[in-house]
Amino acid sequence: MYGEPMTRFPWHLSSRLRIGGCAIICALAAGCATTQPYDYGNFRAHRPRSILILPPLNESTAVEGTYGYLSTVSQPVAELGYYVFPVEVVDQFLKDNGMPTAGEMHQVPLNKVLEITGADAVLFVTLEKYGSQYNVLSSTTIVRVHARLVDTRTQTLLWEGHGEAQQGSSNGSGGLLGAAIAAAISQAINSKTDQAHNVSRLANANMFAAQSRGLPHGPYSPDYNKDP
Amino acid sequence: MRRRVALAVGTLLFTGCATRHGLYAWGSYEELIYSSYEAPGKIPPESEVDILEQDYQKARAASRALPPGWHAHLGYLYYQLGKPAEARREFETEKAQFPESAVFMNRLLANVR
Numbered sequence: 001m002y003g004e005p006m007t008r009f010p011w012h013l014s015s016r017l018r019i020g021g022c023a024i025i026c027a028l029a030a031g032c033a034t035t036q037p038y039d040y041g042n043f044r045a046h047r048p049r050s051i052l053i054l055p056p057l058n059e060s061t062a063v064e065g066t067y068g069y070l071s072t073v074s075q076p077v078a079e080l081g082y083y084v085f086p087v088e089v090v091d092q093f094l095k096d097n098g099m100p101t102a103g104e105m106h107q108v109p110l111n112k113v114l115e116i117t118g119a120d121a122v123l124f125v126t127l128e129k130y131g132s133q134y135n136v137l138s139s140t141t142i143v144r145v146h147a148r149l150v151d152t153r154t155q156t157l158l159w160e161g162h163g164e165a166q167q168g169s170s171n172g173s174g175g176l177l178g179a180a181i182a183a184a185i186s187q188a189i190n191s192k193t194d195q196a197h198n199v200s201r202l203a204n205a206n207m208f209a210a211q212s213r214g215l216p217h218g219p220y221s222p223d224y225n226k227d228p
Numbered sequence: 229m230r231r232r233v234a235l236a237v238g239t240l241l242f243t244g245c246a247t248r249h250g251l252y253a254w255g256s257y258e259e260l261i262y263s264s265y266e267a268p269g270k271i272p273p274e275s276e277v278d279i280l281e282q283d284y285q286k287a288r289a290a291s292r293a294l295p296p297g298w299h300a301h302l303g304y305l306y307y308q309l310g311k312p313a314e315a316r317r318e319f320e321t322e323k324a325q326f327p328e329s330a331v332f333m334n335r336l337l338a339n340v341r
Contacts, residue, residue, distance in 0.1 A: 050328035067265030071258045078296050079250050083328035086297030088261050089304045089336075118331025197262060220251060 037212040043158045046151045048120035049219050050083035052113060055091055055102040056125035056145070065130035066102055068197040069145070073125065076204045081221025085117060114152040121158055124148045129164075130196050140168045141195040143203040149215070159215055163207025165199050252295035255283030261301075273305050280305070296326050300333065312340045 053073055058066045070087055078084040091105075099105045106124055113119055129144035144164040151158050208215045217223040256279050263271055271279075280302050287294050303318030316337060323333040 064266065068262065071262035071265070074295070074297060075254055075258055078252060081251070083296045083326050085329070085332060086300040086304070088264065089297070089300055092304070093336075116332070116335060118328065120328075194266065 038159070038214075040159075040216065042151075042156050043149075043216060046120070046154070046156060046158055048082070048149070048151065048158065050085070050118070050120045051077055051123050051149065051218075052085045052090060052117055052119035052121070053077065053087055053123045053125070054094075054105045055087075056127040057102050057106055058127045058130070060127050060130035062131040062196065064194065065127050065196065068194055069125070069127050069130065069143070069200045072197065072200040073123075073204060076201075076208045077123065077215070078220075080208060080215055081218030081224055083218075083220070085119060090117070110150065110152045110155055119152055121149050121151050124150065130200070132195055138168055140166055141199045142166050143196055143199045145200075145203050145207060147207060161207045161210060161213060161215065163203040163205075163210070165202035165206055167195065167199050167202070251293065252298075253283070253287035253290065253292040254295055255286065256280070257283070257295060257298055257301065273309050277302065277305050277309065293325075296329070297322070299325065300329060300336070303336070307336075307340055315340050 053070075055066050055070050058069075062068075070091070074084050074087055094105050094108070099108065110122060113122055124147065126146045127143075128146060129142045132139050132141040142164070144162075146162050147160065148157060149159040150156065217226065260271065260276050260279060264276070280298075284294065284302075299318045299322035303315045303322065306312075306314035306318060319333045319337050319340070322329050
């Protein structure tokens with residue numbers, strides 16, 4: 001869930017590993033520091049209060065990605081302090097009004113969205129990768145998204161972000177046969193619970209909370225206007 | 229020294245997470261959306277309404293706000309179940325809690341007779 005720790009440092013590991021872990025954290029932090037900060041000029045000029053999130057354009061090979069992703073994106077945006085329109089109601093409403101697919105929804109004129117819903121901005125998400133790759137001994141689930149927040153009144157691009165997350169499952173112990181069985185079991189579990197749906201939440205966290213490139217806080221957040 | 233730094237980093241990570249309280253009580257809202265698309269009909273609208281009403285009671289008991297869109301979503305379910313009075317009540321609640329929803333809620337209210 002959003003807001004919970006994503007990584008916990010394994011304190012039981014040997015001190016050499018611990019030092020190595022610290023080095024990795026430092027390397028990550030240093031890597032972040034060199035990222036070009038986002039230009040929030042357009043964002044600050046419009047400051048949206050409400051965001052309408054459309055079902056994502058799905059460029060992955062997994063058809064279930066569209067709604068597997070859509071059901072993970074309200075929470076991070078609303079918790080940043082925005083009014084987020086009810087995604088399923090909006091989806092049904094657009095379907096009832098002659099837009100059966102995300103592709104058609106993404107073509108809807110922004111002035112029409114403003115007139116019908118009153119939304120200040122629309123979040124257009126593209127799902128670039130969504131799904132699991134299975135190897136003999138392990139599987140990796142990857143979700144990669146790209147999002148554009150566009151002002152409905154002026155059609156200005158207010159913010160743009162990328163996010164990616166991976167989750168692997170593997171088993172190094174128990175010999176080759178044991179590992180193969182473990183991979184088969186985790187494969188069965190993965191396909192049942194739609195691992196990528198869960199990884200979507202991590203990809204969203206990486207995108208919306210990206211260091212100096214994230215989506216700024218909205219009016220319902222106690223941190224509103226405190227962003228860079 | 230190294231140990232102390234590692235400890236400090238760990239403490240920071242943990243306290244940072246522990247004190248972070250979300251703005252809203254999400255309950256089952258997003259997982260219900262997920263299941264309604266992933267396995268349509270698996271949870272009938274009546275059960276979905278029951279689950280959401282239980283989430284509502286829990287949020288009230290904990291004095292926590294429900295997320296944006298939540299009441300509108302519940303209202304839409306009531307509308308689908310042919311319960312216009314309940315649907316109207318939820319759309320009006322959404323509008324009162326979040327004025328940003330007024331244009332869309334008025335449009336939905338106009339369709340509920």
